[in-house]
Amino acid sequence: MASFYDGVKLSTVTCVLSGLVALGSAGPTAASANAQVAAAAAAQAWVPDGYYVPPYYPAPYGGWVEDWQESYTKAKALVGSMTLAEKTNITAGTGIYMGSAFRVSFPQLCLNDSPAGVRHADNVTAFPDGITVGATFDKALMYKRGVAIGKENRGKGVNVWLGPTVGPIGRKPKGGRNWEGFGADPVLQAVGARETIKGVQEQGVIATIKHFIGNEQEMYRMYNPFQYAYSSNIDDRTLHEVYAWPFAEGIRAGVGAVMMAYNAVNGTACSQHPYLMNALLKDEMGFQGFIMTDWLAHMSGVASAIAGLDMDMPGDVQIPFFGGSYWMYELTRSALNGSVPMDRINDAATRIAAAWYKMGQDKGFPATNFDTNSRAAFNPLYPAALPLSPFGITNEFVPVQDDHDVIARQISQEAITLLKNDGVILPLSPSQHLKVFGTDAQKNPDGINSCTDRNCNKGTLGQGWGSGTVDYPYLDDPISAITAEADNVTFYNTDKFPSVGEVSDSDVAIVFINSDAGENTYTVEGNHGDRDKSGLYAWHDGDKLVQDAASKFSNIIVVIHTVGPLILEKWIDLPSVKAVLVAHLPGQEAGKSLTNVLFGHASPCGHLPYSITKEEDDFPESVTTLIDSEFLNQPQDTYTEGLYIDYRWLNKNKTKPRYAFGHGLSYTNFTFKAASIKQVAKMSAYPPARPGKGSTPDFAQSIPSASEAIAPSGFDKIPRYIYSWLSQGDANRAISDGKTGKYPYPDGYTTTQKPGARAGGGEGGNPALWDVAYSLTVTVQNTGDEYAGKASVQAYLQFPGGIDYDTPIIQLRDFEKTKELKPGETTTVTLILTRKDVSVWDVVAQDWKVPAVDGGYKVWIGDASDSLSIVCHTDTLECETGVVGPV
Structure with missing residues (x-):
């Protein structure tokens, strides 16, 4: 069950070494x-x-x-x-x-x-x-x-x-x-x-x-x-x-x-x-x-x-x-x-x-x-x-840090995902009276590296826990950045709503909440690596903190640091909750990256890398149930949902999420137009024969x-x-x-080398799988009049109807981020689909198969899996704009 770590923890001047170990008959005997x-x-x-x-x-x-x-x-x-x-x-x-x-x-x-x-x-x-x-x-x-x-x-x-x-x-x-x-x-x-x-x-x-x-x-x-x-x-x-x-x-x-x-x-x-x-x-x-x-x-x-x-x-x-x-x-x-x-x-x-x-x-x-x-x-x-x-x-x-704080800060900033911005409460003005709540806003008071492998959830959540962590050289925490940016900030370093005195209608409350997870090496607040105790809810009664703040303030901004999706239904529709930002896990650059967005120095351009559902049971039991007990026998985790994880399952079952995979708002607006599609390489049902193995x-x-x-x-x-x-x-x-004596080799054992799998032939598989089948272009324009911003252009493939294979309604196949566009500025983005992108795995042939050569594939383009306004057809090589998406 618990592991020590994935990394090497050797002493000497090394970490793990190549005095590496060796095999034996199968152990000592x-x-x-x-x-x-x-x-x-x-x-x-x-x-x-x-x-x-x-x-x-x-x-x-x-x-x-x-x-x-x-x-x-x-x-x-x-x-x-x-x-x-x-x-x-x-x-x-x-x-x-x-x-x-x-x-x-x-x-x-x-x-x-x-x-x-x-x-x-x-x-x-x-x-x-x-x-x-x-x-x-x-x-x-x-x-x-x-x-x-x-x-x-x-x-x-x-x-x-x-x-x-x-x-x-x-x-x-x-x-x-x-x-x-x-x-x-x-x-x-x-x-x-x-x-x-x-x-x-x-x-x-x-x-x-x-x-x-x-x-x-x-x-x-x-x-x-x-x-x-x-x-x-x-x-x-x-x-x-x-x-x-x-x-x-x-x-x-x-x-x-x-x-x-x-x-x-x-x-x-x-x-x-x-x-x-x-x-x-x-x-x-x-x-x-x-x-x-x-x-x-x-x-x-x-x-x-x-x-x-x-x-x-x-x-x-x-x-x-x-x-x-x-x-x-x-x-x-x-x-x-x-x-x-x-x-x-x-x-x-x-x-x-x-x-x-x-x-x-x-x-x-x-x-x-x-x-x-x-x-x-x-x-x-x-x-x-x-x-x-x-x-x-x-x-x-x-x-060895060089100027890597710059790229770290840019990633943290451009990942921030704006879920909601009612009344255009964001961006904030430095002159507004801000009241900040939640221990997640400030670095761990015991020390930023006081918990080995981050195996506690105290202060700003910048990383999960376990072997995937890095010791902080410093932590630019949100409250430090907010107080440096704004003129009038009051911080309540507590996860229980305090007495705040008189509140005016113009006051803005920023509430920080989080959700943690990590390696099973450690148990943190009852969670055994997986979020088995907390589920998909905020830690430290964070949901109640938002509710209590919303009962007092007219303007609430919620900032979430999280390892993954949360259920937001306890407060997301409250009238006072005007804006919600997911800052994910920003590492050492949690502060300035956030305030750059909060105060409008940059427009948010992050998009959800998972779906946020309205309830946990919107997904099948095979993925919501954790194996949390077993005695002697081997626990079985059977993938009965097959291809249908995350948005694929929701779409199949016509379940509307609270926020879809790929969702993310901006301070400006973008229009996708002038799309085109061309066929680059003629496809066959199966790839050409794999090249033989070299010597x-x-x-x-x-x-x-x-x-x-x-x-x-x-x-x-x-x-x-x-x-x-x-x-x-x-x-x-x-x-x-x-x-x-002779070792008891398993059935099928042989020492004769095979010529190679049909689907092989190069690194990753048959090189023909990466032949470009279709190339698409789309023009993106910033149609706002005040803020610059970056757009995420996402391409989802829909397989033709009537084929012999069950396929998800849409599947992400490519994406591109634009450069920062000023108001009115346009750019052109190119997206591609390879042979593999338009194929399914044929379990009988043991190869990748294009199930409808030159058939009616649809390529949907938009800025989220549920916001697709362009469709391009591979049979007619025509694109339509202003359409209603498939989900």
Whole structure:
């Protein structure tokens, strides 16, 4: 259930390292390997009918994509020079809280969170969280944030950044870590991931897209010795069209690493799932980098190796007290006894080294210069080995922030989503008498970093909690910014409505409320990561605070900091509630970014990255119900809603939300006009045949001699440090065991490489999937007469009627943010639809199919999913304006 973190928390001058761990037969003994296989099989029996996943072996080799071949050539040469123990050493961590010893020509690797920056570090920027970035609907800002995060990670010596997050996708509104991702739609998530990965990896840092896959709630996500993690039961089409969609886009962008989720999918744990890793990631999606576990999610040796896992993090078994591992020395033993073929070990090690070469980290990459465990300069080098650890300098306090506060503030500002502005109460005048209510308006009085990983909800909510957090260098809180902007401000730092004395009709009350969530590592105010106690309501009786203020004041502005959607019905229609702003999770720049909007220095231009419903039950039980109790059996989380999450479900059931996905008001008005559509490429029902795989390195190798597995004579081992070496006796016994015994391989196991999935052929899938099918342009004009502003242009696809596939009424397919337009100014925006955009996943053909070639697709254009005033037809290539949308 609870996890320690996703990031690496190693001491030394690193965070997590590439004295990485190794595989074994399946643990300390072959018997434990058999037990793991049997347990996995037993778990399958609990899964509902219809969610079977076929076995898929062997793990496809990497290196056949042209863009990666040079890196693989270098990596293969490096790995070819390593001993067996050195190869297994770079496939796993050396243990939780451990550093690593430099033993081969491949350096230590530092792996570190957070998806919003550099975790547990000084002199860094606490960027806005993913959900805030998604609310900008701005590709350029997504990219700029990625560039800044990449620069800061590089400056701190982080080789592998554990982000971006696109799983959870936001299926469950109460899910604890939805805020780490970009919103409740596969395309919004995919674009956020793609732009972030591009920005990060252009700085030479390996990005890690996570968590693959079906990690849609926090409680019961982890296996432990007494309880199986829940099984996310997902049908094939839903898996491809919704949950895997953003991962495919990230792989298409060249991401260097993928992190597997803790949970199971269709009965099998993700970290040892041959279909997910071998078939989907490495074959169909053509993934060339390396696949890692989440922290302490590794639970088998041979089973996970042959299923396609490349790296075990942080190296320990699930209870990391004694320095045990399913890999490292066990993987060395598994190679000597023949359980894990040498080509699999060589491929895994080469994938890791290839990603390192691909990002240019072999030349001039900074050494890790910070310590995630301490802010002191001088610390134990191996904290888990205390009291026997040597000490040394582990923190160098390197500043890496540069001017990244500017991009952080811009994102926070442009994400602010104006839901309501009755009577044009906004923007405010500095001369108005403002009375501000709510503890969320001011920074935590105990200190902005007083709660580890932000595991409390005190003061301004700028981040969720858990491994997705960044320590604040400072927090520009709202009340400081408001008092600096306005002439007459009274602040009531309380969440219970106080006595306020006489109130005039012109007084304006600004009420701050929030809703928090995070990782199941912590329980905060009764919420176990997910919002299981608070539900979709404001914390600290925030709804009552708004109601009480509304009974006293005639003019109420509500400011919401939140991890996701809230139910606003207790007060949203009260006459006094004139304006509502969602500021999401702004990170360190919560103040000026807000006052720039409140006081009209900038027009709000954020849009909701999820729907806000009138009641929780507007969504199906399959997404509103959290798994909150289970005994021994594996909890089952079956995706019976299929493709229909968020606005797709609401539209299908004709349920009007309070505020729709994509909704967001401005201080000005925009008109969309002069739309056009043209066909760019002629489509066929199925893509052209995939290109064949390019050549791959020769990973074949006979079993090495025992000498390659033995520690150097006289080497002084660190207690609890995980090594890849065997004793001479264990090495000899492993070779002997290989002659007399055989590992119980699962049904379908083979070592013969497959030519490749029909739907594959390149990174992300068949390259033809990204052929542009249609290009659209639309003219946007600021028709207001006072304020400049930016418009969000959103394109939703409606599949033709009469096809053999059930499809959502509309699905987001592209979006663009305009430049800032002055009153009267116009600009032209281009939107595109690819072959994949107009396809469905054909479960029989196992390929993407255009169900109506040149058929009557409709492309709806507007500024929200329920505000679509233009429709373009793919059959006639004509567009209509001023129409009524489909929902």
